[in-house]
Amino acid sequence: MKTKILLAEDDPDFGMILKQYLELEDFEVSWFQNPEEVVNILGNDFPFHIGILDVMMPSMDGFSLAKLILKEKSSFPILFLTAKNQKIDRLMGLKIGADDYIAKPCDPEELVLRIKNILKRTQPVPSSQIKMGSYFLDTEKLLLSHPEGNIRLTIREQELLLYLLKHNGTMIKRDDILDNLWETNDYFTGRSLDVFISRLRKYFLNDPAVKIQSLRGIGFEVDFPEN
Structure with missing residues (x-):
């Protein structure tokens, strides 16, 4: 079964490139340019294994979207994309509960490596x-x-x-x-x-x-x- 990625990115060019690259790496990607669309499906079946959220989106920033997702799915792994290389953004994401972050423009190979590292940590652990x-x-x-x-x-x-x-x-x-x-x-x-x-x-x-x-x-x- 393919890993299902939720991608929230409002930039049409960057979003398309990212989606195509991740699909070449054998991920299944659902791309949302409007974060409100993600909010609308939170109460339904949420089939994703990991979320990649852009921090700067016009209708709703990635931090706000992450809070809503984690309210419903408390252990859902999230990786933030940020165009700004500022400490305050990174620390804000970590305080919310994000698993990782990467600055744009990002190296696609590095992004895939970070995704795989997060997914390793999300594998079920023996009950104890x-x-x-x-x-x-x-x-x-x-x-x-x-x-x-x-x-x-x-x-x-x-x-x-x-x-x-x-x-x-x-x-x-x-x-x-x-x-x-x-x-x-x-x-x-x-x-x-x-x-x-x-x-x-x-x-x-x-x-x-x-x-x-x-x-x-x-x-x-x-x-x-x-x-």
Whole structure:
């Protein structure tokens, strides 16, 4: 079965080129020039595996569209296309819950690589319950549960959390996390990591025994008690 991509891009020339290239790579692409058309199908069957959203669209920007999609499909992977190379745009996308971003004009081969990397992370993980202090992580449902309430994780959040758990009780270098999970290491991916670490800390506020401690200039040290 082909991977189904939702492409929201209002530029007719760029959208057509992107659609044709992705189809040559054996993806099935549904291209929407008007983001309102995407909103209209959210309540129906939503057959897509990943969304590629342009940030700058006239009737509705990509951030607003992503929020609406994630409200209905909380773990839906999203990659943003942005014509601006500004930090504020990238951080905004990450805070919303996007999995990745790429600046236009983008290298089609790089875009395909990023899509495939995201799709690798979206493959089903064996069902398991992992205990961390007073929390449980259900890796199949991407659900972090606690007596005070449940939190639905994004794929990237769970990926990072599982990496931290794998290195529980040890010093974890920032560079190792970026190389293994982001597969690149620059200023923006470093800031992306900080955003996700901040989110995880907030999720574990109900148990002070769970610690994600920053080691300045080095990385992190984590403590996830099993009892």
